[in-house]
Amino acid sequence: MLFRQLFDEDSSTYTYLIADRTLKQALLVDPVLEQVEGNYQLLDELGLTLEYCLETHIHADHITGTGKLRTMTGCSVIVPENAPVTCADGFMGDKQVLKLGSIIVEAIATPGHTNSHVAYFINQKILLTGDALFIRGCGRTDFQSGDPGVLYDSVTQRLFTLPDETLVYPGHDYNGNTVSTIGEEKQSNPRFVGRDRLQFITLMNNLNLPNPKKIKEAVFANQKCGNV
Amino acid sequence: MLFRQLFDEDSSTYTYLIADRTLKQALLVDPVLEQVEGNYQLLDELGLTLEYCLETHIHADHITGTGKLRTMTGCSVIVPENAPVTCADGFMGDKQVLKLGSIIVEAIATPGHTNSHVAYFINQKILLTGDALFIRGCGRTDFQSGDPGVLYDSVTQRLFTLPDETLVYPGHDYNGNTVSTIGEEKQSNPRFVGRDRLQFITLMNNLNLPNPKKIKEAVFANQKCGNV
Numbered sequence: 001m002l003f004r005q006l007f008d009e010d011s012s013t014y015t016y017l018i019a020d021r022t023l024k025q026a027l028l029v030d031p032v033l034e035q036v037e038g039n040y041q042l043l044d045e046l047g048l049t050l051e052y053c054l055e056t057h058i059h060a061d062h063i064t065g066t067g068k069l070r071t072m073t074g075c076s077v078i079v080p081e082n083a084p085v086t087c088a089d090g091f092m093g094d095k096q097v098l099k100l101g102s103i104i105v106e107a108i109a110t111p112g113h114t115n116s117h118v119a120y121f122i123n124q125k126i127l128l129t130g131d132a133l134f135i136r137g138c139g140r141t142d143f144q145s146g147d148p149g150v151l152y153d154s155v156t157q158r159l160f161t162l163p164d165e166t167l168v169y170p171g172h173d174y175n176g177n178t179v180s181t182i183g184e185e186k187q188s189n190p191r192f193v194g195r196d197r198l199q200f201i202t203l204m205n206n207l208n209l210p211n212p213k214k215i216k217e218a219v220f221a222n223q224k225c226g227n228v
Numbered sequence: 229m230l231f232r233q234l235f236d237e238d239s240s241t242y243t244y245l246i247a248d249r250t251l252k253q254a255l256l257v258d259p260v261l262e263q264v265e266g267n268y269q270l271l272d273e274l275g276l277t278l279e280y281c282l283e284t285h286i287h288a289d290h291i292t293g294t295g296k297l298r299t300m301t302g303c304s305v306i307v308p309e310n311a312p313v314t315c316a317d318g319f320m321g322d323k324q325v326l327k328l329g330s331i332i333v334e335a336i337a338t339p340g341h342t343n344s345h346v347a348y349f350i351n352q353k354i355l356l357t358g359d360a361l362f363i364r365g366c367g368r369t370d371f372q373s374g375d376p377g378v379l380y381d382s383v384t385q386r387l388f389t390l391p392d393e394t395l396v397y398p399g400h401d402y403n404g405n406t407v408s409t410i411g412e413e414k415q416s417n418p419r420f421v422g423r424d425r426l427q428f429i430t431l432m433n434n435l436n437l438p439n440p441k442k443i444k445e446a447v448f449a450n451q452k453c454g455n456v
Contacts, residue, residue: 004405004406004407005406005407006404006405006406007235007404007405007406008404009237009404035404038403038404045412045415045416046412175266176234176235176236176237176263176266177232177234177235178232178233178234178235178406179232179233184273184274187273188273
């Protein structure tokens with residue numbers, strides 16, 4: 001398996017390129033519109049055919065590159081079940097599996113940041129946590145159908161129950177981290193350590209974060225795979 | 229082995245944390261002063277003792293965190309042989325090896341960006357290229373004892389002769405890339421593909437890059453392990 005973590009500095013978003021080296025087939029998770037040309041060039045340099053673009057959720061902080069990549073490559077766009085999207089070729093619900101050669105992608109329903117969020121568990125080793133769980137943090141829950149209690153349950157009951165050595169690759173990082181593990185986050189994530197569900201809800205409801213710069217255009221565009 | 233790539237956004241510098249999981253002993257390569265507190269916290273969370281800080285070269289774009297980390301942890305500071313540094317505990321010359329439990333670090337002399345630059349080859353698999361080789365790029369050669377012909381020889385004769393599957397982890401990235409391979413860089417690095425030594429020298433001598441913001445303070449400070 002080929003695995004590449006790619007960073008969009010403007011929105012601090014991680015996009016993941018995963019490919020079967022033998023079949024030369026690839027998928028991208030959470031591509032960013034402004035990085036599509038670079039993604040396409042990398043696929044070309046690696047001799048890979050893009051088969052799928054997957055979203056962990058409908059993003060509010062950047063416009064997705066899925067629609068543009070589909071136009072350029074003919075790939076299929078897969079989004080979480082129940083996501084309010086009009087443009088998808090397929091949906092992934094909890095425990096549903098997508099196979100691409102030797103790569104097995106299992107969706108894990110992890111609502112809370114949005115109500116149709118999934119994490120993707122790759123070959124039972126690599127967990128793409130989207131905006132459910134960050135390295136020493138988590139996604140906000142104060143807009144776009146967010147719910148802190150639901151996020152607490154998703155993280156503590158669905159992600160923290162995976163093996164400790166599971167690699168955590170988040171949808172964003174704002175502090176220069178690239179990877180962690182479930183064991184590490186259970187032990188050291190300050191949003192969860194020492195907090196019960198009610199304390200977590202209180203914390204999340206009092207973060208008073210400013211809205212993302214692109215929220216108005218991004219959510220609307222992303223419901224159409226970035227094609228507005 | 230534990231391996232972590234850490235990013236300093238201000239200078240687009242990658243720092244690497246490498247540790248023997250059994251011995252719980254660690255080394256850091258190219259730490260950045262502003263990230264030292266975060267590095268220290270991560271070491272603490274992972275239960276690791278910092279034994280060494282290694283430099284690939286004397287940096288011109290950021291101040292090193294080696295001196296501060298030595299004060300905080302008692303680690304040894306290791307710099308390339310012939311580096312104009314007054315504060316080091318040890319030096320690594322070409323083909324010299326440092327062992328830390330199961331981790332074997334081999335220095336590969338790769339001058340050209342500076343005249344005392346080394347790459348570090350970890351367990352014959354992971355190549356920390358510093359500012360000799362970037363993903364689809366290379367370090368500049370227009371100041372601080374840089375020499376484009378020497379850099380061309382370092383990259384093409386010392387790094388491109390390693391196995392194609394060698395993982396390339398650079399000292400900087402400005403385009404959201406995290407990792408590449410020697411095979412990929414031999415095939416797709418636009419600074420080297422299709423250019424002979426003379427053409428590379430011409431290219432590098434005409435980049436007309438502005439000086440790094442921190443060059444005056446950084447080089448001076450880094451000759452003293454960041455303690456000015």
